Amino acid sequence: MVVEGRKDGRTERRTVEVDERCDTPPVAVPPDPIGRVVATERLPASPHEFHFWTEVETPIGIGAIVRVEGRARTVYAVVVDAKAYSDLADPLHEVRVAAGIPGEHVAPTHRTEIRLWTAAVLRQVPQEPLQPVPLAEVFLASEQDVQVALRMESYVQVAEPTGIPIGLYATGGVSAPVYLDANFLLGPESAHLNISGVSGLATKTSAVEFLLKSVFTHFPHSKGRIAAVCFNVKGPDLCFLDQPGDLTPEDLEMYARLDIEPTPFDNVHYFAPFKADGININTLRSHADLIGSVQPLVWGLREVLDYHEVLLNRDDLDAKAAAFIDFLIDRVVEKEFRDEWGTTHRVRTFSELERLFRAIFDGLEASGRGDTWRTHHIATIRKIRNRLLNISTRCKGLVTDDGTSEDLPFGTFEDRSLYVIDVSGMDQLAQDLVFTRVVSKLREHLERRDLGVDHVIVFADELNKYAPEDGPDTYVRKMLLDISERGRYLGLVLFGAQQFRSQVHRRVVGNASTTMFGRMDMDELATPGYQVLSRATKIKLATLPKGEMMLRHPHFTQPVFLRFPRPPVMTGPAGVAAYPPATDVPFDEAVMRQLVALDRRVSPNSVAEIIADRREDDVRRALLATRRARPDDVLAYFRTALGPRVSHAPTAPAAAGTTPLQSVEDPYAR
Amino acid sequence: MTSAVMGETVVEARRRLREALLEAGGVVGDGKSAAAASPPLQTPFGIAEPVEGREVTAVAVGAPLRESRDAAFADGIQRYIVEGRIGVTPIIRAYVGAAVLDRRDRGLLPAKHEAEEFIVAPLERLTDATVAKLHETGLPVHDCGVAEREHPILDVQLAVQQIEQRRRRAEVSVVAAFRREFPDAWIVVDGSLRAYDEEARESRLLGVIKSHETQFLAGVDLETALTLPEAHRTTVFRRVGGREDAIHSWYLRLWDWVGQDILFGLVRVERQRGPQVLDEIEEICSWLLAERSPMSTPDTRWDRLLYPIHEVENYLKARAGSWW
Numbered sequence: 003m004v005v006e007g008r009k010d011g012r013t014e015r016r017t018v019e020v021d022e023r024c025d026t027p028p029v030a031v032p033p034d035p036i037g038r039v040v041a042t043e044r045l046p047a048s049p050h051e052f053h054f055w056t057e058v059e060t061p062i063g064i065g066a067i068v069r070v071e072g073r074a075r076t077v078y079a080v081v082v083d084a085k086a087y088s089d090l091a092d093p094l095h096e097v098r099v100a101a102g103i104p105g106e107h108v109a110p111t112h113r114t115e116i117r118l119w120t121a122a123v124l125r126q127v128p129q130e131p132l133q134p135v136p137l138a139e140v141f142l143a144s145e146q147d148v149q150v151a152l153r154m155e156s157y158v159q160v161a162e163p164t165g166i167p168i169g170l171y172a173t174g175g176v177s178a179p180v181y182l183d184a185n186f187l188l189g190p191e192s193a194h195l196n197i198s199g200v201s202g203l204a205t206k207t208s209a210v211e212f213l214l215k216s217v218f219t220h221f222p223h224s225k226g227r228i229a230a231v232c233f234n235v236k237g238p239d240l241c242f243l244d245q246p247g248d249l250t251p252e253d254l255e256m257y258a259r260l261d262i263e264p265t266p267f268d269n270v271h272y273f274a275p276f277k278a279d280g281i282n283i284n285t286l287r288s289h290a291d292l293i294g295s296v297q298p299l300v301w302g303l304r305e306v307l308d309y310h311e312v313l314l315n316r317d318d319l320d321a322k323a324a325a326f327i328d329f330l331i332d333r334v335v336e337k338e339f340r341d342e343w344g345t346t347h348r349v350r351t352f353s354e355l356e357r358l359f360r361a362i363f364d365g366l367e368a369s370g371r372g373d374t375w376r377t378h379h380i381a382t383i384r385k386i387r388n389r390l391l392n393i394s395t396r397c398k399g400l401v402t403d404d405g406t407s408e409d410l411p412f413g414t415f416e417d418r419s420l421y422v423i424d425v426s427g428m429d430q431l432a433q434d435l436v437f438t439r440v441v442s443k444l445r446e447h448l449e450r451r452d453l454g455v456d457h458v459i460v461f462a463d464e465l466n467k468y469a470p471e472d473g474p475d476t477y478v479r480k481m482l483l484d485i486s487e488r489g490r491y492l493g494l495v496l497f498g499a500q501q502f503r504s505q506v507h508r509r510v511v512g513n514a515s516t517t518m519f520g521r522m523d524m525d526e527l528a529t530p531g532y533q534v535l536s537r538a539t540k541i542k543l544a545t546l547p548k549g550e551m552m553l554r555h556p557h558f559t560q561p562v563f564l565r566f567p568r569p570p571v572m573t574g575p576a577g578v579a580a581y582p583p584a585t586d587v588p589f590d591e592a593v594m595r596q597l598v599a600l601d602r603r604v605s606p607n608s609v610a611e612i613i614a615d616r617r618e619d620d621v622r623r624a625l626l627a628t629r630r631a632r633p634d635d636v637l638a639y640f641r642t643a644l645g646p647r648v649s650h651a652p653t654a655p656a657a658a659g660t661t662p663l664q665s666v667e668d669p670y671a672r
Numbered sequence: 673m674t675s676a677v678m679g680e681t682v683v684e685a686r687r688r689l690r691e692a693l694l695e696a697g698g699v700v701g702d703g704k705s706a707a708a709a710s711p712p713l714q715t716p717f718g719i720a721e722p723v724e725g726r727e728v729t730a731v732a733v734g735a736p737l738r739e740s741r742d743a744a745f746a747d748g749i750q751r752y753i754v755e756g757r758i759g760v761t762p763i764i765r766a767y768v769g770a771a772v773l774d775r776r777d778r779g780l781l782p783a784k785h786e787a788e789e790f791i792v793a794p795l796e797r798l799t800d801a802t803v804a805k806l807h808e809t810g811l812p813v814h815d816c817g818v819a820e821r822e823h824p825i826l827d828v829q830l831a832v833q834q835i836e837q838r839r840r841r842a843e844v845s846v847v848a849a850f851r852r853e854f855p856d857a858w859i860v861v862d863g864s865l866r867a868y869d870e871e872a873r874e875s876r877l878l879g880v881i882k883s884h885e886t887q888f889l890a891g892v893d894l895e896t897a898l899t900l901p902e903a904h905r906t907t908v909f910r911r912v913g914g915r916e917d918a919i920h921s922w923y924l925r926l927w928d929w930v931g932q933d934i935l936f937g938l939v940r941v942e943r944q945r946g947p948q949v950l951d952e953i954e955e956i957c958s959w960l961l962a963e964r965s966p967m968s969t970p971d972t973r974w975d976r977l978l979y980p981i982h983e984v985e986n987y988l989k990a991r992a993g994s995w996w
Contacts, residue, residue: 089986091969099965109965110740111979112778114986 035139036060036174037119039070049123052079052135056117058086061174064542065552065563067143067151068121072136075128078143078151079121079135080560083536088113120536122560124151148178153557157183166220167260168213168553169566179260180564182516184221186556188228188457192515193490196465197551198503199520205548206499206520207239210461211569213497217459218418219262226456226493227417231410231444233437234424235463241287242577243420244270244295246570253567264570269419272296273410275400275428275436280622281592284399284427286574289581294599298626299423300408301401303351305439306393307331312438312477313393313431322382329378330386334358341365342375352394352401359387397432408626412443415454434478437468441481441494448492457493460485465500469507479507486513504529519543519552519561535561589618593625600629601636612641620644700931713885720888723920724907724950728893733903733924734954736962743858744783744850745980746772748843749988750835751995752792754828758802762828764792765811766835767995769988770842772850772859773980780983783853784846787991788838792831794818814838840867851875862981865919865942873918873944878956881940882976888921900938902928905957908949920945924957926964927975937975 037056041047052070056062062081070077090096090113099109123135127150141147148171149155158165158181165181172178185191195213197206214230221228234240246266249257257264274285274296282288283296310327311319330349333339339358340346343365347358362375362383373380394401410421423440425433441460447453462468462482469482485496486509498514500506504526511517522543526532532540542563543552549568552561572580587595594609613621624643633639690700722728748770755765769787773780791806795815798806806813816834819826844867847859851872858876861868865879888911889897897906906923919942927937941960943949960978968974968982 090966095967095969099967108738108740109979110737110778110959110962111775111780111966111983113966113979114780114983 036062036068036142037140039135039137039140040118041134041137047135047137049126049132049134051120051122052077053118053120054140056119056140058115058117060117062119062142063173064538066173067124067148067171067562069141069143069147069151070135070138071141072138075126075133075136077126077135078124078147080124080151080562081119082122082560083120083538085118085120086115087118088115124559125153142174142176143178144176145178148176148180152180152555152562154181156557157181157185162222162224164222164225166213167216167262169551169564170256170259171562171564177259180553180562182555183557184217184225186515188217188221188225188459188495189490189493191490192556193495194486194514195495195497195516195518196503196506196511196514197497197499197518197520198522198526199499199501200523201501203521203546203548205551206518207463208549208569208573209518209520209551209566210497210499211240211243211571212566214420214459214461215267215570216260216262218267221418221457227415227454228457228459229415229417229419229421229455230459230461230497231421231423231440232461233433233440233463234422234426235433236426238286238426238574238578239463240422241272241285241424241574242292242572242581243267243422245572245577245580247568247572247576249568249570256565256567257570260567262570264567266571267420269416270295271411271419271421272424273299273421274424275299275397275432277427277586278398279586279589279592280399280402280618281589281596281625282586285424286426286578286583287424287581288584290584290595290599292581293584293596296424298408298629299400299410299436300626301435301439302407303349303355304335305407305409306397306401306435307335307390309435309439309442309477310390312435314389322379323386326378326382326386329376330355343369352391356387356391359383393431396429397435400428400432400436402622408630410440410443411454412447413452413454415458417455434468434476437462438478438481441485445485445489445492445494448494455493457495459495459497461497461499463499465498465506465510466502469498469510471505471507482510483507486510502526504531515556517554519546520550521546521548589621593621596625597628597636597640600632604637608637609640612637612644616644616647715886718886718888718916719912720909720921721912722893722907723910723945724922728889728896728906728909730896730900730904731907733905733957733961735958736964737955737958738962740775740778740962741858741959742776743860743980744772744774744854745780745860745862745978745984746770746843746847746850747862747981747984747988748839749985749992750839751992752832752835755791757824758798760822760824760827761794761797762824762831763806764816764828764831764835766790766792766831766838767992768835768839768842769992770839770846771984771988771991772846773984773987774850774854774857775980780980782987784850785988785991786842786846787988788812788842789995790814790838792816792834794827794830797822844868844872847877848872860978860981862984865944866916870918870944874946875944877944879919879942880960880978880981881942882973884935884938884940897923898934898938899929900925902926902937903961905953908953910945918945919943920949922953924960926961932975935976939976 037054039047039052039054041052045053047053062068064081064084066081068079068081070079126132143151149158154165157163164184166184166187167179168182169180170177171180187193187195197209199206217228232240244266249264254264272287272295274283276282276298277284283293283298285296287293287296306313307330334347335349338346338348341361343361345361347354349355349358366375366380375383423436425436428436444453444458444460448458469479482496485494489495498510503511524544527540527544550563550565552563554561590610590613593613594606597604597609598606621644624640627643628636628640631639693700748768750766750768752764752766754762756763767787767789771782772784774783790812791809792814793806794817795803796818803813814834816831819830843861847861847868850859855875858878860878860880863879864881865873865877868877887894888909900906900923902925904925908920908922910917911919911921921940921942923938923940925938929936929938963978966979968977968979971977971982
């Protein structure tokens, strides 16, 4: 097939041979051996490691997969270390013959030198009895060899394959697709993926975007429906997953070999909270052409109170405080609650909660009944009041004061769809709340089997921050630990990424069955977690180019280096350049734009006329209702949701001694 | 006397001796102690007469050749084990090997190789049945002759002479085989050209001798030869005696010997007589000087052992493996 790509602004075409995955005959490999196993008493060949020499000029390098052909035993191995040396006894001898001047004298004979490679065994055939590697010829692995070496035939060359392409192994002119086993990536056997690498060079986000595309393409339908929830925690990284990206012919060639369409995700749902003004959406995907596809994420008192542990620190949440909050949840919120002073409260919003608190304080003061209300000390009540009401300030934009909420479509998740929650512009506290609540809801629905899909991948970057190895035991960290340890039974899978794996909680990274490493920092590689890697492998990791990763997977007994193409989606910086974020606009203008984004027929003038002199909270509520309903006639629906215009004439205060009317500030209650 | 005082006295005595040597116009040696006397030399003296001038003199050699010369290098190895004895008669199993490594573009590649494993014994002292048993082993059986009486050491020495002969024969054979294939190639062999027939020596064949068991010069000529400064050669002389008349030779000092033994860095070069000897001697000496690099360390003979010859030895040892 002919593929087309763009590179440096030019369009390139290339003819690609499309392989039919595992049925493809192996790529022709030169039959000549490239080396021979050597073993001495000091460097013996063992069942798990051996050494071999090659010519000085050889196609192999660190990470190459080789095959040793013994008489009755074939061994597959990956090269993990290399040495070169000559018969020079002492460097001073070279100095002496060159009279101390490099280049002064070139020896008439090249010294005998050796390329001595160390390889770690991936697989032996037959597996039993396990024996030392035979001292035999070494061959470069063919495509077929790679499949056998990595034990991929057990899940790729079967009637119901569960292979998920992750990239191409490429060494010495041989390239072979590498597959992950869906049963070990997405459960139930094991699950979770963890990616490490330095910022900007490790292409962690790109790798996840490509892998999600691969999962959505190759996850077997027989194993159920799958979706992904991605938290965009910084910049515009995940804001343009539905837009096509620039792909080079090399990328397209890889997509063809991996049997993945190089197209952006076709079913992406974006969610973002409002900014503090409550009308402009807090996302970099705010260009007029894209903002219509971003759903506001708005939560009210109930959504917040259920996850108060996230928002309140340990000092706040002593036993007395927890008891009072539980009282509020059980007896007060969204219930008819009659206080001792005869007032009936129905608390649904932070405003109504504040009125309850005020009534308690005023009632206690007026009655002179001391410092306790329903066994709760007034100091505890004051503390909880301060903390809870502060939340609506710190999480302004996400948490509303008026009781409305706009949430992810829990229960109607769609198969092979992406749900991106942009929390990049939010306060850390609000990010924690969003993460915890969304994951908890996913877990609840997966337990009840009513989410709409059977498997959910949760992608969270910056695990250093959310699940640190040390530091306070936060609710978010507990949540991540819970996913890591029990998520696979539910179909809840964590794709986590971080710069420093050593700084992430060991149970979070330890439970990830599949691990990828991009370009790594040498300091990080010096930490104990990387002791199992050879020095050469570490150096390769520290110098990995973009688009290359080292992969560990349960089926692979040794790490494998592979290449993957750029994701088929627009990168964050490219997206921001192509779709510059809209600047914040005044309230009226923002309402008009959002309605126009929903329906191009909406006239700005008619919107201005409808919202003139209306309370902003009412307009927000109507706009949210319209966005949620997505009606055919947007303007008519908005007008209906806004309701009739009500006079704002001041209401006469109630006469002394008269019980105030319920919700006197609510004009619609009359 | 304490050991410290004794040590000072020894050092002082040594210093005085070395100063006396220098004052007398001599040079001081490397100061290495000799733990055992060298075995007696078989042929300590030879006869030679000058070819280049009337007496042997030292001639400065030009700078080492900068470019690598394509050439072949030949050497051989031998190993033997006294496997047992019939009475006091030794039965020896031996291995000889010889090879030519061809140097092209500074890289050495094996070109010719021969190896042989065989049995050596004084067959006259063995019964026919014993000899038959030796033949039944499948290994060639060679006679090493007998001394006038049985002697447990002398009999072994005779066998070793036989082994050395077969090693030289192998060396000559691989050189001849290489010569047939590459008639114009330069070949440097380890040791004397004596074993090669005249036809073989006619070509571009050089013998480089590291050991100086046989001295062909005497008196001032000998002193001139053995005290050559670095990068100097002697004038050419001719060996005298039978077929050796056709061999011309000269000494060449590869490394400065001051502070070392007198033979340090000294080689003797042999070439078949002819006008080409003097015509090409400067070029050959520059070439051999260049062969000081790479050094053949850690071999103890590195000062005289050319690296390519060292590599032929290594190649032969590798081919022989752990022959026992």
